[in-house]
Amino acid sequence: MKRIKRSVYSQVTASILVNSIYAMMNYPVLLINTLLAPLSLLAVVTFASHGRLLPVAAEGALIMNMVQSGTSLQGDLSHLKNDMRLQDMIVSSPTPAMIYIFGMAISEIVYSIPTLTLLIILNLLFVKTTIIGGMVIFFDMATIFTFSISLGFLLSTFSSDIIQSWAFSGILSPILTTLPPVYYPISYIPYPYRYLSYLSPTTYAAEIAQNSTGFANLGVENYAISWLILIGITVLLTYLALRRSRWREV
């Protein structure tokens, strides 16, 4: 038996090449695709608030971008799995599920580099925060990214058809980004509806970001609770994604 030394770097790069670099080179319109949704909502909120909510919306757009990574991951994985049977080929090979998915997740980031660049510039220009605040926002975004990637992977393994995964995306995007107080402060929502918004993990991520930019004042206790819940949900979902998702079909 030939034994080869397998490079994890190559394995991850393969996912990035196939799912983002080559795809973008082939269909440049994909670049605009990821840009459009976060930026148009940002524009709407900014204009409607006469510019006052631009810093909040800039954070919101970052969150939406992270959530979009998860929903696109879900669609891409489902397409490659159901229409190309690529995932079956990967399953019947030495590529571990984790590495394939990790590469695919990174490829979604690569996809959104234009959007991220623009949003980071907007954040640097219009959002006032400290260095610590900046770091908090970074970890906040990384957490919500992990959350949505896990959710995307979990859903993709259960979808048997691309139409179904479009439906998943269509549902996830509004309930995770448009509706909850991601682009606007939670104080704008009257009670009892405010309680509902706490059903979405993006609300906690937004609160944490808004707390760092002075648009929310959570207090130590609520701040800690927000982090706990956000991290809790993320860990739970990642666990579920790893345990429950169907790599080998039943």
Add this chain to the structure above:
Amino acid sequence: MEIIAKSLTKIYDGKYKALDTVDLDINLNGIFSIIGKNGAGKTTLIRILSTQLMPTSGTAILNGHDILREAGKVREEIAAVPQEARAVPWLTPIQTVTSYLMWRGYTFSKAKQMGLDALRSMGLENLENQKNRKLSGGQKRKLMVATVIASEASIIFLDEPTTGLDYISRKELWEILRKLKKDRLIILTTHYLEEAEVLGDLITILDKGKIMDSGTIGDLRSKIKYPFVLKVYSPQFDIEMKNGRISRVSDNEFFIYGSESEIYSLVQDMINRKVRFTVEEVSLSNIFENLVGGGEED
């Protein structure tokens, strides 16, 4: 290379039995062909052996590793092209093969080199930079096969690799598989019985989830009642057979199936009648019809 399957059973959705206590004991460097009608369970069997699908019960051992308990070790040694695998349309053939090999852990440059060799061996070298979506159906199939044969896998699963290939391409693929099989086990399903007969060092006939028979083409022949066929080209014909089977193929063609001695005993008769005839060993398609019957389900 070795595959042992122990009572593999697959029940879909709690009711449909697609595989029924399948046992296999393959110890071979060569080609193992699986034939059977649509829905016989070929794909199900391949997907279970290649760790894509859980069996409902039973298990299999590939090169000493259990598909259930040591899937990781099994996967180190296998590669598969699913029946419905499609080339990713936005890639080129060379990108397709290279990325697959990179997923298997080869560096970019090594993968590209191996990929070019594989494409060349499949006669796709002039198309390596063409977009996959511009390839013909057969070229896409060849590309999928090139992808896995480029790898180091010692057990390769090909589910209907030649469906949609023209006759020449099919024969080219046979040549490639013959070269590859020296140090590998290739599990192949096909609906072309000629292909199974020419390629298959071992052949298994699957029907309704059960193995009807397995062995070399010689083994299969020796087990059937009528291993010889006398083909008579004459419009009229009357003959008594003690134990044999006569079937009229067309207005002036009769096939008589029987044992070797019985068939040769009829030869003198044919000469006397001055009719044109041939004597042949039955082909796999005759054996297949014999075992699984006509296409009442197709």
